[in-house]
Amino acid sequence: MNRTALLIRLSPWLFTIGLFVVWEAAVHIFKIPVFFLPPPTAIAQAFVDYAGPLARNSWITLQTTLIGFALAVGFGLLLGLVVGWSRAIYAGLYPLMIGFNAIPKVALVPILVLWFGIGFIPAVLTAFLISFFPIVVNVATGLATIEPELEDVLKALGASKLDIMRKVGIPRTLPYFFGSLKVAITLAFVGSVISESVASNYGIGNLMLQAQAQFQVPLIFAGLVVLAVEGIAMYAAMAILERRMTGWAQRSGFAQA
Amino acid sequence: MSAFVTLDGVDHAYAGAGSALAVEGLSIAVEQGEFAAVVGPSGCGKSTLMKLATGLQFPRSGSVTVAGAQVKASVKIAGMAFQAPTLLPWRTTLENLMLPLEIVEPYRSEMRRRRAEFRERAEKLLASVGLSGQGNKFPWELSGGMQQRASLCRALIHQPQLLMLDEPFGALDAFTREELWCVIRDLQAASKITVILVTHDLREAVFLADRVFVMSSRPGRIVVERKIDLPRPRDLEVTFTPAFTDIVHELRGHIVKARQ
Numbered sequence: 424m425n426r427t428a429l430l431i432r433l434s435p436w437l438f439t440i441g442l443f444v445v446w447e448a449a450v451h452i453f454k455i456p457v458f459f460l461p462p463p464t465a466i467a468q469a470f471v472d473y474a475g476p477l478a479r480n481s482w483i484t485l486q487t488t489l490i491g492f493a494l495a496v497g498f499g500l501l502l503g504l505v506v507g508w509s510r511a512i513y514a515g516l517y518p519l520m521i522g523f524n525a526i527p528k529v530a531l532v533p534i535l536v537l538w539f540g541i542g543f544i545p546a547v548l549t550a551f552l553i554s555f556f557p558i559v560v561n562v563a564t565g566l567a568t569i570e571p572e573l574e575d576v577l578k579a580l581g582a583s584k585l586d587i588m589r590k591v592g593i594p595r596t597l598p599y600f601f602g603s604l605k606v607a608i609t610l611a612f613v614g615s616v617i618s619e620s621v622a623s624n625y626g627i628g629n630l631m632l633q634a635q636a637q638f639q640v641p642l643i644f645a646g647l648v649v650l651a652v653e654g655i656a657m658y659a660a661m662a663i664l665e666r667r668m669t670g671w672a673q674r675s676g677f678a679q680a
Numbered sequence: 681m682s683a684f685v686t687l688d689g690v691d692h693a694y695a696g697a698g699s700a701l702a703v704e705g706l707s708i709a710v711e712q713g714e715f716a717a718v719v720g721p722s723g724c725g726k727s728t729l730m731k732l733a734t735g736l737q738f739p740r741s742g743s744v745t746v747a748g749a750q751v752k753a754s755v756k757i758a759g760m761a762f763q764a765p766t767l768l769p770w771r772t773t774l775e776n777l778m779l780p781l782e783i784v785e786p787y788r789s790e791m792r793r794r795r796a797e798f799r800e801r802a803e804k805l806l807a808s809v810g811l812s813g814q815g816n817k818f819p820w821e822l823s824g825g826m827q828q829r830a831s832l833c834r835a836l837i838h839q840p841q842l843l844m845l846d847e848p849f850g851a852l853d854a855f856t857r858e859e860l861w862c863v864i865r866d867l868q869a870a871s872k873i874t875v876i877l878v879t880h881d882l883r884e885a886v887f888l889a890d891r892v893f894v895m896s897s898r899p900g901r902i903v904v905e906r907k908i909d910l911p912r913p914r915d916l917e918v919t920f921t922p923a924f925t926d927i928v929h930e931l932r933g934h935i936v937k938a939r940q
Contacts, residue, residue: 570764570766572762572764572766573766573768575731575734575736575760575762576760576762576766576780576834576835577779577780577783578736578754579734579735579736579754579755579756579758579760580754580756580780580783580784580838581753581754581756581783581784581785582783586783590768590779590782590783591768594768594770595768595770597770669770671769671770671818671820672769672770
């Protein structure tokens with residue numbers, strides 16, 4: 424490995440450590456009180472002091488998010504295929520979906536609580552509702568952009584719509600689909616944490632709310648760090664999955680250049 | 681016996697185009713085993729002719745017959761190739777060639793049983809256009825000319841009786857294009873398949889075709905039919921002979937008139 428490649432490998436770690444160093448220094452230099460902005464060392468201390476609750480609640484949040492996300496993948500894929508299948512369905516559903524997507528999902532939490540009570544289910548559903556949209560749009564776009572010439576070639580051979588879907592539509596949609604998972608998983612975290620902080624007794628969102636009530640500011644920030652780490656890990660998992668499944672679509676050197 | 685592909689007094693307009701006709705009073709007859717070329721100003725409805733002859737579109741009036749039968753559904757005995765190779769990037773070249781066999785009967789239902797045999801056929805076809813051993817490469821690992829060769833093979837894999845080519849060499853550089861002319865010439869000479877080539881390259885039309893049809897500007901119809909009696913087999917050298925240039929020149933005159 425040459426020097427540049429090594430530098431690029433290390434660069435994310437250097438930047439992350441750099442951020443914490445600057446943060447720590449700034450807090451000390453400007454004498455910022457801990458209850459306003461705790462330094463990274465205080466946050467680390469909170470991790471030690473509250474290791475149990477943090478671990479328990481972050482596990483709950485991760486579960487909630489992943490279940491909501493799994494629902495979103497299933498439903499999003501299905502709806503995307505349906506929407507991409509027919510122009511009439513596309514035209515009919517699109518405004519509805521745009522409208523639904525425009526609603527801030529936090530506004531739905533009270534309704535979900537009304538239906539299901541506070542706790543696990545509203546959080547899962549919020550994660551689901553917030554994250555299925557990009558999957559639908561991407562899958563439908565992939566289907567809608569099949570080259571018309573290729574469609575002609577197959578139709579002239581007597582291919583049915585289902586044939587074209589199976590042989591061309593679905594494979595060519597996969598890069599769009601896996602690309603959308605990276606966006607969707609991040610949104611799913613947003614959804615579950617929103618619901619946890621509004622209407623739950625568990626999860627990182629709830630833990631942060633309680634920490635705020637008790638003025639344990641370093642613990643609030645520890646919650647943020649947990650969310651960031653979980654978010655990065657899941658994003659990375661999706662990116663690896665994407666590369667594994669659709670290597671043929673990522674042959675361009677552009678992104679690496 | 682009537683011709684292999686016949687369009688008789690065909691009017692056609694696309695849905696949504698209102699009453700603006702794409703072709704009007706279009707009549708053309710191509711004999712079995714003949715190489716026909718259709719030339720004309722751009723937008724004259726050449727591609728519409730292709731869609732009508734393959735059953736992708738049906739005429740508003742007039743009749744289309746292929747192989748003795750009125751065209752009422754897609755014509756499965758036809759293979760098609762276009763300006764863009766439209767190969768699937770997630771399939772290897774060989775798998776791309778197999779695609780029509782996965783669609784069209786009787787191959788479709790025999791796919792599982794005769795896969796090895798079909799692969800062999802695809803490999804042979806690739807070899808015949810100078811792509812032997814390239815079957816395991818992905819299309820994006822091939823040059824533009826090689827992709828277009830593969831696209832031709834895909835059009836021929838199900839042993840169609842009619843080959844429809846819509847400006848198949850339009851996107852290639854001049855040398856590659858002339859190479860592919862020879863590929864097509866040899867394929868047609870070997871198989872005696874009926875070919876309808878739509879192009880705006882007059883030299884291409886004259887070099888390859890037995891007859892050249894000139895279309896008028898939209899709404900398109902045939903204004904001139906020119907028999908090309910240059911002897912076969914034709915060598916690329918023929919394109920530099922006076923007889924050849926005279927025909928090209930003459931056709932050019934018709935096109936200029938057709939555009940007015």
